[in-house]
Amino acid sequence: MVLARSFYERDSRTVAPELLNKVLRAGRRSGRVVEVEAYAGSDDPASHAYRGPTKRNRVMFGPPGHLYVYFTYGMHWCANAVCGSEGVAHAVLLRxxxxxxxxxxxxxxxxxxxxxxxxxxxxxxxxxxxGLDGSSDGADLVSGDRGVVLVDDGTPPPDRPGRSVRIGISTGNEQLWRWFVEEDPNLSRPDRSR
Known part of the structure; x- marks a missing residue:
């Protein structure tokens, strides 16, 4: 079942661990979410929304349940699920x-x-x-308007997910806002639980 808009209408730190074991589908490709990070809008110095809305981050300030995709290091795309109320700019990075x-x-x-x-x-x-890139920015994860959705296939999130500081950031890096399925071989980094 495709996740409802109400699933995303909450704080990113609540949504993030609940996204573990959900399934991201993009066309014929799919994968189970095993690692995420929460970003908390203007209250979070590591968030793209920290200094307010820009052309690049405008999707973060829009309605929840959309995909925020950004270009980084001049070569890579990264995707986030927008959370919280419109204008709050919370997001969960799909790691x-x-x-x-x-x-x-x-x-x-x-x-x-x-x-x-x-x-x-x-x-x-x-x-x-x-196959996610700049053309996926703003995709509605609820309606699937661009063929990208997050689905609950009945597999629950882990009772006790791994938790650590976020990876690859220089500010706001003391928060334990990274959650992951412990010992999953697909993690971006080995378990760094605290």
Missing amino acids: ALSPLTGLEEMRTARPRARRDRDLCSGPAKLCQSM
């Missing part, structure tokens, strides 16, 4: 998936991946494997 379907398409999209566990083991790899 890693366990590939489920469309593996041939994923392998074609990431020919340098030597193992299937390397296909979606990081936010940029995830986007490349799933």
Whole structure:
């Protein structure tokens, strides 16, 4: 079942751990969410929304349940699920998936991946494997207007997910706002629980 808009209409720190084990579908490709990070809008110095709305981050300030996709380091795309109330700009970064379907398409999209566990083991790899880029920015995850949805297939989130500081940020890095399925081989980094 596609996640309802109400699922996203909450604080990103509530939504993030509940996204674990949900399924991201993009066309014929899909993967189980195994790692996420929460970003808390203008209250979070690591958030793209910290300094207010811009052309780049405008989707974050829009209605919840949309995909915010941004370009980073001049070469990579990263995807987030927008959460909270409109104007609040909370988001959950999708850091890693366990590939489920469309593996041939994923392998074609990431020919340098030597193992299937390397296909979606990081936010940029995830986007490349799933075919998400700037054209996906603003996609409605509830209506599936661009073929991208998040689905609950009945697999519950872990009772006690791994938790750590967020990865690859220089400010706001003391918060334990990264959640993951412990010991999953598709994680972007080995378990760094605290």
